[in-house]
Amino acid sequence: MDKLRFLRLLSSGLCVVLLLACPLDGLSLFHKVRKGESLWSIARQYQTSPGAIKRINKLRSNNVYPGQVLRLTPRIVKYSAANGPYYYRKPGAGRQKHRNYREPSRSSPRTDYVRARTLLRVFDAQILANATKKRRQPLKGWRIVLDPGHGGIDPGAIVSNTAGKDERVYVVEDEYVYDIALRMYKRLRLLGAEVELTVISPNHLIRDNLPANTTFVHEQNEVYNDERYNRRNSEKVRPRSANLSQRVRVANRFVKKGRRGKSLFISLHADYNPGRPGGPLAIYHKRRGRTDSRSRSFARVMRSALNQPDLPARIQGRNLAVLRNNLAHAEILVEVHNVHDKNDAWKIRYHKNRERNAERIVKGILAYARKKR
Ligand SMILES: [Zn+2]
Numbered sequence: 001m002d003k004l005r006f007l008r009l010l011s012s013g014l015c016v017v018l019l020l021a022c023p024l025d026g027l028s029l030f031h032k033v034r035k036g037e038s039l040w041s042i043a044r045q046y047q048t049s050p051g052a053i054k055r056i057n058k059l060r061s062n063n064v065y066p067g068q069v070l071r072l073t074p075r076i077v078k079y080s081a082a083n084g085p086y087y088y089r090k091p092g093a094g095r096q097k098h099r100n101y102r103e104p105s106r107s108s109p110r111t112d113y114v115r116a117r118t119l120l121r122v123f124d125a126q127i128l129a130n131a132t133k134k135r136r137q138p139l140k141g142w143r144i145v146l147d148p149g150h151g152g153i154d155p156g157a158i159v160s161n162t163a164g165k166d167e168r169v170y171v172v173e174d175e176y177v178y179d180i181a182l183r184m185y186k187r188l189r190l191l192g193a194e195v196e197l198t199v200i201s202p203n204h205l206i207r208d209n210l211p212a213n214t215t216f217v218h219e220q221n222e223v224y225n226d227e228r229y230n231r232r233n234s235e236k237v238r239p240r241s242a243n244l245s246q247r248v249r250v251a252n253r254f255v256k257k258g259r260r261g262k263s264l265f266i267s268l269h270a271d272y273n274p275g276r277p278g279g280p281l282a283i284y285h286k287r288r289g290r291t292d293s294r295s296r297s298f299a300r301v302m303r304s305a306l307n308q309p310d311l312p313a314r315i316q317g318r319n320l321a322v323l324r325n326n327l328a329h330a331e332i333l334v335e336v337h338n339v340h341d342k343n344d345a346w347k348i349r350y351h352k353n354r355e356r357n358a359e360r361i362v363k364g365i366l367a368y369a370r371k372k373r
Pocket of ligand 1: 149150156157173268269270271
């Protein structure tokens with residue numbers, strides 16, 4: 001074992017034992033300087049300092065030029081937790097205490113946005129750094145938007161569930177679908193796709209919860225993945241049902257940068273719906289009796305991917321705000337679970353099941369991309 005690896009192992013071991021805040025292990029990433037950027041703007045973007053960038057890259061002056069590649073080491077602190085890990089800040093509660101429990105963000109939307117972006121960049125850099133070079137990349141050229149349902153002020157569904165004998169636990173939809181979105185993000189990046197999230201969180205990436213009764217807390221710190229939008233810096237810019245169309249705006253901006261015909265939009269939910277059976281549902285766009293045929297075809301492929309012998313998946317056409325005016329080649333909303341169903345609400349609490357959810361949806365994306373070739 002080399003010295004660096006040994007030190008990393010030692011430090012992560014210490015973090016667990018002492019439950020101390022430790023810097024994100026082995027964290028460094030590369031940034032290609034774009035036109036108009038300065039040492040200061042880059043430092044700000046990545047939560048580091050101009051001095052640190054100069055030191056690491058052995059720069060003699062404050063000048064940087066477009067195309068230059070800089071190594072960066074963002075100052076992100078990692079906190080261990082039974083339902084974590086968390087970055088920047090850990091939730092105050094160890095689990096969702098009751099239905100109405102919530103933790104408003106202690107930072108401004110602007111700060112949460114900068115932190116969330118940095119965290120996502122680090123996540124992305126780490127996925128690509130750990131990827132083996134010879135991997136097949138069947139989604140190369142595809143742009144995929146993942147829209148984690150709810151977030152910010154709007155938690156989506158909150159249902160009570162039981163753990164063990166009589167212990168009550170609470171499942172908050174937005175926290176769980178965000179986790180599934182990140183698991184998909186990772187898989188899709190490894191398959192060669194460009195991926196964008198409409199909503200981002202400043203304090204967590206993929207989270208395993210062991211044991212599953214340490215449920216995720218309803219935090220209200222998520223923001224839209226849009227720099228300009230968050231400049232307004234009012235709590236009103238946090239995701240909520242009144243600004244749903246912002247999701248489509250973020251998605252369209254990303255889709256327009258790529259090739260037409262090679263983009264997909266997937267909104268992720270696990271709603272409380274007493275009117276339908278448990279199990280997954282893929283919703284395609286249908287408005288005033290007119291069906292978007294590409295959206296429906298994508299939903300059909302997704303149904304096959306989500307189908308399980310004991311839990312059949314369904315499809316449905318609806319007129320939903322996130323599917324309207326959406327420029328993606330095909331757009332759907334996936335109800336991963338119906339948390340009205342006790343068994344569905346139980347399942348989503350386990351990270352292994354969420355990993356399987358992510359795997360199935362990505363299978364559906366791959367199948368659709370293959371069909372289009
Ligand atoms: Zn929902």
